[in-house]
Amino acid sequence: MKVSKFGGTSVASAEQIKKVAAIVQADSSRKFIVVSAPGKRFDADKKVTDLLIELANAAIHKEDVEEKLHNVVNRYKEIAVGLGLDLTICEVIKQDLNSRLCESQSNLELFVDNIKASGEDNNAKLISAYFTSIGMPAVYVNPKIAGLIVNDLPDRAQALPVAYENLSKLQNVSEIIVFPGFFGYTKEGRLRTFDRGGSDITGSILAASVQADLYENFTDVDSVFCANPRVVNSPMEIEEITYREMRELSYAGFSVFHDEALMPVYKRGIPVCIKNTNNPSAPGTRIVAERKANHRPVTGITADSGFSILYVSKYLMNREIGFGRKLLQILEEEYISYEHTPSGLDDISVIMRSHQLTPEKEVRIMKRVVNELHAEDVHFRHEFSMIVIVGEGMNNSTGLAARAATAISRTGANIEMINQGSSEVSLAFGVHKSNENKILQALYSEFFAPVSAR
């Protein structure tokens, strides 16, 4: 039995939803369908989620909501018309939105979340209605009724163990279940949304709950590429990849699959397949616990910019037990999470995502490091990128670091940081942002091009 999640572009229009129905009909084991809100139909199009945010903002600012409300309902109406549906569904959706708009604004975040989450919720109702209209036995399931219980973290809710128990009971439903992605409810019944890419998370939780044989993630690409196709010319497609590899790749720049979404299926060993709604016969990319050994040591290469480095030096630093810990404590007290901490004998660098910093925060941190740790030199440097080479068992591959460093040095770029030694699946280089693309290209050539050129 499979859980199949369809992303925004897969459910953006009547034409797309017809493809979804065909995909579900083609395989009777596709019993659980998780859907996103309607996404973009073309580049300049607006996602329904964005229309909903506009609607919520209008309501908050006491502006006239009619036009914004119309924009949302109209997207569903176009879809319903295209699917030949009875338009009562649009009334249902309009009433639902009106009732959400009447909710209390005492907590603005909750108010907005509630309106945003309607995008997935109403789309699930619509798609369920369509399935039924063409003779597919389907039923819309509301996450509150099904018991998708989450904790109270705004924007980043996490499913509680009881949610898995509750959802497991859906196995007994005979119809095809159409389930909205992106949100759950707290024990107190408050709606909470997941992190970005939250429909992936819903699908993963559901797959784990019902012990699915496979979690299918339908999107608009045939498979995951081993490097960013906007930087590297026609990169190779990945057929099979482990959870760990996928997680490392999705972390730094690979946006195909949300990294938190892997957790539930990873924990139960349920394989994932990323497939294309527009080309369902393509094999896609399978994410598995263990994969067949490959002649290539590297599975993918990814790059992400927006990193800063905090450099701290002090003579005889390494003699001071607790220096590094105290430094990390200062950052923790400023709510900064860090990525790596390469260290010399008398110096340590902390690499972090720049979006966490402000000029004031930087000054505060530097002052504390000087005053409390008596450091001799403290400064921030910005505009760095991390380039991560990912592959299972690469740490045991003699000469791989040498090949990577040599490929980078041929570009004339300087390596600011190398991090190897903990992860068995990745090797990370810190470089100046201006060199990111040429290094990505050079590394792709080194590890993939010779094979693809055969």
Next chain:
Amino acid sequence: MKVSKFGGTSVASAEQIKKVAAIVQADSSRKFIVVSAPGKRFDADKKVTDLLIELANAAIHKEDVEEKLHNVVNRYKEIAVGLGLDLTICEVIKQDLNSRLCESQSNLELFVDNIKASGEDNNAKLISAYFTSIGMPAVYVNPKIAGLIVNDLPDRAQALPVAYENLSKLQNVSEIIVFPGFFGYTKEGRLRTFDRGGSDITGSILAASVQADLYENFTDVDSVFCANPRVVNSPMEIEEITYREMRELSYAGFSVFHDEALMPVYKRGIPVCIKNTNNPSAPGTRIVAERKANHRPVTGITADSGFSILYVSKYLMNREIGFGRKLLQILEEEYISYEHTPSGLDDISVIMRSHQLTPEKEVRIMKRVVNELHAEDVHFRHEFSMIVIVGEGMNNSTGLAARAATAISRTGANIEMINQGSSEVSLAFGVHKSNENKILQALYSEFFAPVSAR
């Protein structure tokens, strides 16, 4: 004006002390002479310090001390005879030792330290007497009277700021000052010894106090080699090296100069020259704040074994603010200092010196990491070596990491860890101990051999 420190082998016999006198006479700016206890005269010989430890142990265990006392006094006597000195100096030394043996044993550590420190102290008296006997105006200066005030850390005392002030007054003494290395006194007048290699520390403190133009460190090698001559065949000699480079080298295996000893001279920018008592005309190795640029990016390569790795992994670790800090806190509470912490997305390794670990400590740490941090995998790995490549500005040298990693990969050895990114002067590789020597040889060939072969 120069401070000249003579190590154990330089003052081990009458013959050696005559060389010291000749060196001091040859340059009238050599005004401050710091001496060690007599060291080994030949491989199987015993250092006076070791004889003193035997003496102290005998006293503690209430054994007969006569023979042990004789062994010590006899070493000085042989020297005095060789130098043609009046033997009253040996009586002075014997009385001094007897009075130290009568000190309270309520604190055994202090008792032993006091006896150990007599090695340097009595040698300074003897050498001063010899200088005077051959017409050199010299005076023995006692660290207590001169005000070398230290803090109360046993075995690892550190000079207090007031010590520098007190010692600066020695500039006004017209005679050559002969000063014993290795120890100072607390404010309360208790003798405290410095860390291993403590005479280097005394010399450095003295040089900083009197604002010497040069701190000469006389030992038994012509200069510092750029790699361990026991592993690499006739390595090149280093002519000039910066404090930072020396510190990185002395940290991991280079035993020529104690790293803590650099601190006082580093802070005041006083250059150091390491010279050979047995070949004083050789230029030696100069340690300076800044050195002339060199065509070679690498100044030295060093290796040290005895490292262990604590590996910790947990899915979505990088989402947890404070994970790394808490891990380091657990180690801190076990009094463990660490060297590097390479990290992946879901894992972190902590590299530390193995001597700090016991099987019980390891079990305790692993239990805490599992229970308190809910890690999924925690284990220790042992028998690692760190290989450090040192050179000013090497982090800006494009391709250097590539050259090093390629040279290592040619040996067939696997690189367990790479640490680059903080220190501007070093690049560290973690490797299995069994590969240490062949990697050191390969790196030497890569960075030094082509030049020496010209």
